Amino acid sequence: MSPEVQRFKEALRKHAEEKTAHIALWGDRLHLDYATLYAEVIDRQQRLREAQVNVLALALDNGPELLLWDLAALFEGLTCLTLPPFFSAAQRQHCLEQSRAELLLAEDGQEAPLQAAGYERQGEFWRRRFDGPSILPPGTAKLTFTSGTTGTPKGVCLGADSLLRVARELEQASHSSNPRHHLALLPLGILLENLGCYAALYAGATLSLPSQKTLGIQGASGVDAPTLLGCLAQRQPESLILVPQLLLLLVGAAEQRLFNPASLRFAAVGGAKVSLELLQRAQRLGLPVYEGYGLSECASVVCLNRPGAHRPGSVGQPLPHVRVHLAADGEVLIEGSLLLGYLGEPERVERWWHSGDIGEFDSDGYLYLKGRKKHQFVTSYGRNVNPEWVEAELTQRSHIAQAFVYGEALPRNHALLWPHRPDCSDSQLDAAVAQANEALPDYAQVHHWTRLQHPFTPANGLLTANGRPRREAIVERYRDLLCPTVHSEESSS
Structure with a gap:
């Protein structure tokens, strides 16, 4: 012993x-x-x-x-x-x-x-x-x-x-x-x-x-x-x-x-x-x-x-x-x-x-x-951003249950959002994003966001069993949405 x-x-x-x-x-x-x-x-x-x-x-x-x-x-x-x-x-x-x-x-x-x-x-x-x-x-x-x-x-x-x-x-x-x-x-x-x-x-x-x-x-x-x-x-x-x-x-x-x-x-x-x-x-x-x-x-x-x-x-x-x-x-x-x-x-x-x-x-x-x-991405302006930092600011507020932030080689960062409640309005989500942005420098702020039609889950392959996002899988699933040149059918702001 x-x-x-x-x-x-x-x-x-x-x-x-x-x-x-x-x-x-x-x-x-x-x-x-x-x-x-x-x-x-x-x-x-x-x-x-x-x-x-x-x-x-x-x-x-x-x-x-x-x-x-x-x-x-x-x-x-x-x-x-x-x-x-x-x-x-x-x-x-x-x-x-x-x-x-x-x-x-x-x-x-x-x-x-x-x-x-x-x-x-x-x-x-x-x-x-x-x-x-x-x-x-x-x-x-x-x-x-x-x-x-x-x-x-x-x-x-x-x-x-x-x-x-x-x-x-x-x-x-x-x-x-x-x-x-x-x-x-x-x-x-x-x-x-x-x-x-x-x-x-x-x-x-x-x-x-x-x-x-x-x-x-x-x-x-x-x-x-x-x-x-x-x-x-x-x-x-x-x-x-x-x-x-x-x-x-x-x-x-x-x-x-x-x-x-x-x-x-x-x-x-x-x-x-x-x-x-x-x-x-x-x-x-x-x-x-x-x-x-x-x-x-x-x-x-x-x-x-x-x-x-x-x-x-x-x-x-x-x-x-x-x-x-x-x-x-x-x-x-x-x-x-x-x-x-x-x-x-x-x-x-x-x-x-x-x-x-x-x-x-x-x-x-x-x-x-x-x-x-x-997990760091580099914006098209050459700024290093760690998405987990931004996602924490988004999800630890009143309306956002899940957030995924992406900005690799882009001039503006994009967030995928899932609300806590289905009756949460887009204006409430927008206010939550604005509140989070107040705590972030300009290069890390969320400039566009999309309200997801479905949450990230282990069942759909976008979440690990203990709740962490599968980043490569999310980017692959939403590549057209995250690329600014392709139109998306999901509601965006």
Whole structure:
């Protein structure tokens, strides 16, 4: 057992002795105190030892059961793969095949796809035998698959020490706020939330793990707002991890007095660009929101704003466990807590990880991200524009649900827009674009926009499973529209 794993396990054992009646896990109905949590993890660790496997896959919804098995695999030294619920059936099968997971725990109702993938039910587990040597790098504790832009998930192999160092840094980042109740909004198949749960357990806090159904969350982007707000009102969490669209939902609800953020002490937001205007709206409401930045390949969080070191608009200063510097072209390079390698690929030997993100530091060491290096386009006036920056300004306002901005070799930038509501008028969309343009320099502003007849979705091939635009596919689909010399039948402004 590595030093970091031993340290984490000892922290849980100490909580079990000193916080015997303190609620550790709160599921849909189940409550577990720290003493019971520790005993249940040890019991599952023994069951995994008896199973004599190397890789455990978990196809479970958020809840105590998922986390107990996750911890048991960590302490037993197995590789754990938690399948995101928003992955398609084909993507899940790909992950299982590539990981060679011999043992799997799944929700009821998954019998047909598991049998089709070669698994057989044996007691509480699903089992499958794989021939040949493992393709996992030695020491892989967590295997997380990125959905990527091509649709074929790519396996990121991470060691336990890297993961737990990040979890400790997350606990320390929120320590001065002293949140005693963390609620997991995101699926534990998302590495950031998984480590956020570890951080809460390190702190001896209560960890709420309602199912995604209880939260009103479906897939990568479906949210039933009244259900989510009702759950938050009932549970009164003190810390959350958010993606920008969930932050937008909470800010909008708070502005309409449908959500009271008074219980919140610390809310981290990341996963995509957050507009400064949205952060300022949150700040005016008293929402303690701290933007951060990370990558799966760096065991999640790299930089984070935090109490006493907060600069809205930046993603914060690098956390103590990493070093960050910029390449000559502004690309963010990272050292520390890096992946062991990609699944099935040669072992990684580079000291610095090339993130693919463009950034700049201010004089106090706060990092500001400018977008993805590969997504930049150059206008016909020679100005570099990162579309994600512009799209964040558009979508984190009241009317625009989806935006795609294009301007390669063009004198004026064009946006494809999908509204939040079908009754949203063109004049409301035009006002939202004008408002976003006020926060942008002239070369990055949207000069033309088109109201789409259909949204971008995974089903039509224009969105990844976790909600990112497939840029090449969108350009190909709307090439005639984006080219200024060809007439379009869709309504444009």
